[in-house]
Amino acid sequence: MRLHHLGVQAFGPFGGHEEVDFDALHDAGLFLLSGPTGAGKTSLLDAVCFALYGQVPGVRDERTLRSQHAKPGLAPVVELELTVRGRRLRLRRTAEWERPKRRGEGTTVERASVSLTELRGSEEHHVSSRAQEVGHEIGLLLGMTASQFQQVAMLPQGRFQQFLLADSEERQTVLTKLFGTQRFGAIEEWIADHSRVVARRAAQLRAEAEVRLHSLADRAGVAPPATPTSALTAETAQTWRDWASDVCAGLRDGHTRSTADVDQARARLADTRRGREEADTWASWWSRREAAATRAREAAAGQDALEEAHRQLAAHAAARALRPLLDDHALTSTELVAALTAAQTPASELASQLAAAEAECEALTSRLSVLDAAVPVAAEIESTEEQAAEAASVLIDLRAELADVEEQCAELPALIADAERAVREAEGAVAEAPRLAEGVAAAERAAAAARAVPELHAAHEAAGERVRRAQETDLAALDHLRAVVEARLRGMAAELASALTDDAPCAVCGSTTHPEPAQPAPDGHVGADDHEAAEEARERTSAALGHAREAYDETAAALTAARLAAGGISPEGADEALEGLRRELASVEAIRASLPQLRAEAERITTRLTTTRTRRSELIAQVEQHRAVAARAAAEAAEARSRLGSLLQGDTGRDPDGSLLDLAGALRAEQQRVGGVLGRTRTRIDALRSAQAAVTAHERTAALLADPLAEAGFADADAARAALLTDDQARDLRARVQAVEDMAAEAAAVLREPPPDELTSPDPGDAATAALRLAEARSTVLAAEEAAQQAERVHATAADRWQAAQQLAARLDDAITDWLPAAAEHQHADGLTRLVRGTSADNRLQMRLSAYVLATRLDQVVDAANVRLARMRDRRFLLRRTDRAASRRTRAGLDLEVLDQWTGVARAPSSLSGGETFVVSLTLALGLADVIAQETGGVELETLFIDEGFGMLDADTLDDVLDRLDELRAGGRSVGVVSHVSEMRARIPVQVRVEKTRSGSRVMSPHDLDRSRTPS
Secondary structure, three states: OEEEEEEEEEEOOEEEEEEEEHHHHHOOOEEEEEOOOOOOHHHHHHHHHHHHHOOOOOOOOHHHOEOOOOOOOOOOEEEEEEEEOOEEEEEEEEOOEEEEOOOOOOEEEEOOEEEEEEEEOOEEEEEEOOHHHHHHHHHHHHOOOHHHHHHHOEEOOOOHHHHHHOOHHHHHHHHHHHHOOHHHHHHHHHHHHHHHHHHHHHHHHHHHHHHHHHHHHHHHOOOOOOOOOOOOOHHHHHHHHHHHHHHHHHHHHHHHHHHHHHHHHHHHHHHHHHHHHHHHHHHHHHHHHHHHHHHHHHHHHOHHHHHHHHHHHHHHHHHHHOHHHHHHHHHHHHHHHHHHHHOOOOHHHHHHHHHHHHHHHHHHHHHHHHHHHHHHHHHHHHHHHHHHHHHHHHHHHHHHHHHHHHHHHHHHHHHHHHHHHHHHHHHHHHHOHHHHHHHHHHHHHHHHHHHHHHHHHHHHHHHHHHHHHHHHHHHHHHHHHHHHHHHHHHHHHHHHHHOOOOOOOOOOOOOOOOOOOOOOOOOOOOOHHHHHHHHHHHHHHHHHHHHHHHHHHHHHHHHHHHHHHHOOOOHHHHHHHHHHHHHHHHHHHHHHHHHHHHHHHHHHHHHHHHHHHHHHHHHHHHHHHHHHHHHHHHHHHHHHHHHHHHHOOOOOOOOOOOOHHHHHHHHHHHHHHHHHHHHHHHHHHHHHHHHHHHHHHHHHHHHHHHHHHHHHOOOOHHHHHHHOOOHHHHHHHHHHHHHHHHHHHHHHHHHOOOOOOOOOOOOOOOHHHHHHHHHHHHHHHHHHHHHHHHHHHHHHHHHHHHHHHHHHHHHHHHHHHHHHHHHHHHHHHHHHHHHHHOOOOOOOOOOOHHHHHHHHHHHHHHHHHHHHHOOOOOOOEEEEEEOOOOOOOOOOOOEEEEEEOOOOEEEOHHHOOHHHHHHHHHHHHHHHHHHHHHHOOOOOOOEEEEEOOHHHOOHHHHHHHHHHHHHHHHOOOEEEEEOOOHHHHHHOOOEEEEEOOOOOOEEEOHHHHHHHHOOO
C-alpha cells in the first residue's frame, strides 16, 4: 500500500482545506511531521485511518470530528488517494455533522457518507457509495482490520509501548484481535461438540448392545459375560459373539433332547389309552348286565301294583264318561241345601232388619263425606310442617358447613403462596444444575492441571536455560559470519587489483592506469570457502536454537495450558473446591427430585381453593333456597289449618284429640258392617223365593243319573265320583305303567346281548373285577398324560428359548457391528478433543490450540523484533517470551521479558528506562507490524508512520533508531515520523510542518518550508 495524496477539510484542528502530497515525500524515504503540541500532527494520521475505515484510533467519536474552527456551512471531509495491490483508488468520506438548515433557522444532522473511486489512467470508475460495500472492499484489498492497520501502518502516539508493558491478559486480547485467532477457539468448541455427539451415539449403541446381551442371558437363563468399563474392543466383541454362539448351541442341544423325550412320552400315552379303552368296554358291558338284571327284578316285583293301576285307569275312564251328569247333580244338591238354609228366617223379621240397616247406612254415608273432605287438608298440614322442620334442620347443617368453608377460603391463599414460593426456590436451585455440572467438570480439570504444574514448570525452566545457551552460541556464530563477510568484502578489492595489468582496462572503472591498486589485508585473505564454512556454522547454530526454542515452546505451552486450566490455585485448593461443588450439585439434584412433588402440592392446594370457593357459592345459594322453603311451608301450614277448622265446625261427634283418619276408618268399617247386614237380609228374602225352584231342579238331575250309574257298575253317584282321577293323577299313573313295562323289555334285551369279542384283553368274569381293572387303567392314563404334558412343556420352553436366543444373538451381533465403528470414532474424537485442549499425553506442551497459536505468533513477533535489536549499536537487549506469569492474578504463557546480554539477567520490561522502553517498544511494534503484514496476505506497506517518543532518546540511541528507520526506507518504504523535538528537525531534512493559528491549523509542505527559509 502506497499513499499518494491526503486532503482534509473542516477536520479536527483544520478549519479550512489542507493537503499533504505523499508522492513528494516518498523520494526522501524518511520525512518528519513536526509542529507544536496540539497543532494537529496526529490528526493527519487520524484522517488517513478515517478515510480507509471510517473510524479513528482511540476513544474519539466520529460524530465529533468536525473542526470547531470551520465555517458554519463547511462539511468535514477527508479525501485520500492510494495504490494497493496495483489499483489506484480515491476515498472520500464525510463525518456526521450538524449543518445549518437551508430554510429557516437552526441546524439539521447530515449523515456520514463515503465514496470509493478507482483511477484507471485518465478515467475514473465509481466503485460504490455504500459504507458496508466500501468497508468490505478495503478490507479485502488491505487484508487487515482497522485495529490491525493502526498497529501495522501507523504506530500511534504512546500506544506501541503499551504492547510491551501490557500484562498477559491484555496482550492476549490484543493478539487475538490482531491475528483473528477466534477461529481456533471455535475449532476447539466444534471438536468438543462433535466429540460429545459421537460419545452420545457410542453410549447409546453400547447401551443397546448391553441390553441385548443381558436379554439373551435372561432368555437363556445363564449369567452374561463381563461388561468392559472402557470402550468396546474387537477382542471383547469377539468374546461376546463366541459366548452367544455357545449359548445358542447349548439351547439347540436341549431342544433336540426334549424332542426325543416328547416322542417317547406320546408313544407311552397311546399304549395306556388303548388299554383304558378295552377296560372301559368290559366294564361298560358288565355294568349294563348288572343294571338290566336289577331292573328285571324290580319289574317282576311290581306286577301286582301294575294290575291295580290298570284297574284304576279303567274305573276312571267309566266315571269320566258320566262327569257332566255328576256335575249337574252335585250343583243342584248344593243349591238345594243353600236355599233351604237361607229360607229358615221369617219374612216379617227380615223386613224390620232391612229398614234399620238402610237408615244407619245413610247416616254413616253423610258423615263420611265431611271427613273425606277434611282428611286431605290435615295431610297437607302435616306435610308442610314436616317440610318446614326438614328445611330448618338442613339450614342449620348448611350454615355450619358454610362457616367451615369460609375458614378454609381464608387459610388456603397463604398455603398456596407458601407452596408457590417453595416451587420457585426449587426451580431457581435446579436452574443452577447445568452451571454446577460445568463447574464440577472444570474443577476436575483444574485439579488435574494443578497437580501437573510443578513438574511442567521445572521442565520449562530447563528448556529456557537450553535456549539461552543456544542463543549465545548462535549470536557468536552470527558475529563470526558478519566478520567473515566484512573481511571478504574488504578483500575483494585486493582480488580485483591482483588481476590488473598495465594498459588493460579495469573491470570496475574502465581506466587503463592503476595508480593505487588495493593491497591484501595484513591478516590474510578470506575466501569463498571461509565464507561458506561460516554460513554452515551459522546454520547449525540457528538449527540448534530452533530446536531449543521448539522444546521451550512445547514446555511453555504445556505449562501455560496447565496453569490456565488450574486457574492459579494449589492442588489442595482445587480438590477442596471440587468437593464443595460436588456437594452443592448433589443438593441441587435432591431438590430436582423433590420438585415434581412440590409442584403437585401447589397444584393440589390451588385446586382445593377453587373447589372450596365453588362450594361456598353453592352453600350460599342452598341456604337462601332452604330459608325460602321453610317460610313458604310455614305459610302453607297456617292456611291449611284455617280451612280444616271451617270444614269441621258441624261435626259434634268427633273426638277433639282423635285423628281424622282414624275416625274415618272407624266410620267406614261401621258402614261396611251395616251394608253387610243389609245385603244378607235382602239375600235371605231372595232365598225364600228360590228354595222351591232348587228342590225341583235336584229331583230332575237325580232321575237323569240313575240309569247310567247302573250301567257303569257304580252303586251310587258318590262311588262314581271316587273313581274319578285328576288329569295329572291319570297321566302319572299311565306313565308309571309304561315305565315298568319299558324297563322290563329293556332289561330283557340287555340280558340277551353277547359279550364283546373284538377285544384282546381277557374277560374279567364279573362287574367288580371289570371296574377295578378300569380304575387301574385310568390311573395309568392320567400318569402318562401328565408325563406327556410335562415333556411337551419342556419341549415348548426349549424351542422358544432356542428361537429367541437365535434372534437375540443376531440382534446382539448387529448391535456389536454398529457399536465397534462408533466406539472407534468416539475414541478418535475424544483423543482429538483432548489434544486440542492440551489434556492429552500426545500434546507434549499441554497447551490449548488457541493458546499455542497465540504463543507461536508472539514468538514470531519477538524474533522479528530481535533482528532489529541485534543491530543496535550496544547489542544489549533481546526480547523473549516466558511462561512465568507476572503475578498470580495473570495468565502465563504470553508474558515478555528482556534479556540484558551485558549481565545475562532477564528483566521485566517495566524495569527499562524511558529511552530503553521506547527503543524496545519500537522494535517490538515494527516486528508485530511485519508479522501481521505477512499474516494478512503479505500486502506491502510502503508508507509507515511513527508518532512521538523520540524526545527521550540520547544522541547515540537516536542514531541507532534512525539507522533502523533507514533500513525500512532502504526496503522501499516511506517512513513518516511525528515529533515536535527540535533535534529531529535537524536530523531529518524533509519535513511537513503543522502550524497552529487562531483560525485553525495549517499544513506547510516541504516546498512551503523551503520558501519560508529563503530570504526575501
